[in-house]
Amino acid sequence: MRSAALVALLACLALVAPLPAAAHVGDTGPVQTLVMDAGPYALAVTMTIPPALPGPLLVALTSERAPAPAAVELRLTRYGSPFPASPTTRLTLSAPLSATTQLDLAGPGTWEVELRAQGDRGQGLARIPVTVAQPPLPPTTIPLAVALGALVISLLAGAAVSAGGRATRGGFAATARILNYVAFAAAVATAIFVWQQFAPVQAVAPAPGTTYGGAPHINLLLASEPQSPVAGSPAVLTLDLRDGATGLAADDLSPHHDALVHLVLIDESGGFFAHMHPARIAPGQFAVTLVPDRPGTYTAYAEIVRHGGGAQVVTSQFAVTGAAAVTPALPPPGERTFERLKVTVQTSPGQLRAGEQAVLALLLSDDAGPVRDVEPWLGMAGHLILRRTDGMLFSHIHAAAPMATPGSTIRYGPELRFVHTFARAGRYHAWFQFRHAGQVVTVPATLEVAP
């Protein structure tokens, strides 16, 4: 009887213990890194969602490259509510230009973390939505409660019958025995259900929209300030993302490759290339500052993933005025140097052909020999953007190498390989990108693809 009471106590404890919070800043687990260009500052923000709620949201901030902000103010609010006037916390970035803090999440739901970066170069703003879902009760909770109830009732009834019947009258003795059996059975069932309570619960993502076949497409409305950007001067691009079905702000973006939006900007000559990560400033609204270096027509390729949908690339164009710049042609495959790094671009086969699988590779070395410490960038060993010079084909390819998980110390090199099949013949511009010694290196090339 005493052991049964102990089991009952354990069961009660299991019922009141806090539930783990299944969570994501999108769909990718409790730890998420997001890179963003908040005004003039390139920041990497890693958020760790607490295992139980209420609990602390851990925020780690790193400056991705110069200039670094002097300080960053953080504010937390419920999604859709105004941010508090005074910051929840203020971080000063020190060597190696990173800082950590925590924000208290009161419960499940969607939250917004606001970052206001300040420094010599002005202000930067980013607002990051964080969805913290509470998993449903484990499926054994209700059977556990029933078993526990049966245990308590049979124990009480058994005690009452034993006391009243003095175990001499046959009927009372039989009843007491039956109640003991029931209590024993209930104790065993309770023990099993308690054990199952501690089994890990599958984290659940919020249900995707009810739209059949995933979320609708997105329309990209691009605006610039000034309206006519001038070569050599900074311009702010604002991306207004709208749901293709409802016309409402599309604010259900899932992080992919460590960002909410990957924005590639290429001018018509291929001389200007930028791969940026606009900061979310309002629902469906993203902003980024660029300095176009030459006049012409620029194409913006925004790569996004909606919750419950696949990746999509939406494009828009804008014109840049100003004095013409001399555009050196992008070099063919071969050797080139970036400071102390020697990079050789190789293709296999040497003559690329449409419809034929090709391997495009970078071989990296420096004075000390082959380079084997290429760092993950956006969770990958390397990225390759390909565009046919007429703009008809655009591809974003990842190096064939294991992805980096948050906190991993994986390194790559000396070879980065990309596998691609060119859909059509023609001249292509290629931009290989990887990170080495904390710097993102962009390696441009022109590729000729035969029919």
Ligand SMILES: [Cu+2]
């Ligand atoms: Cu990107």
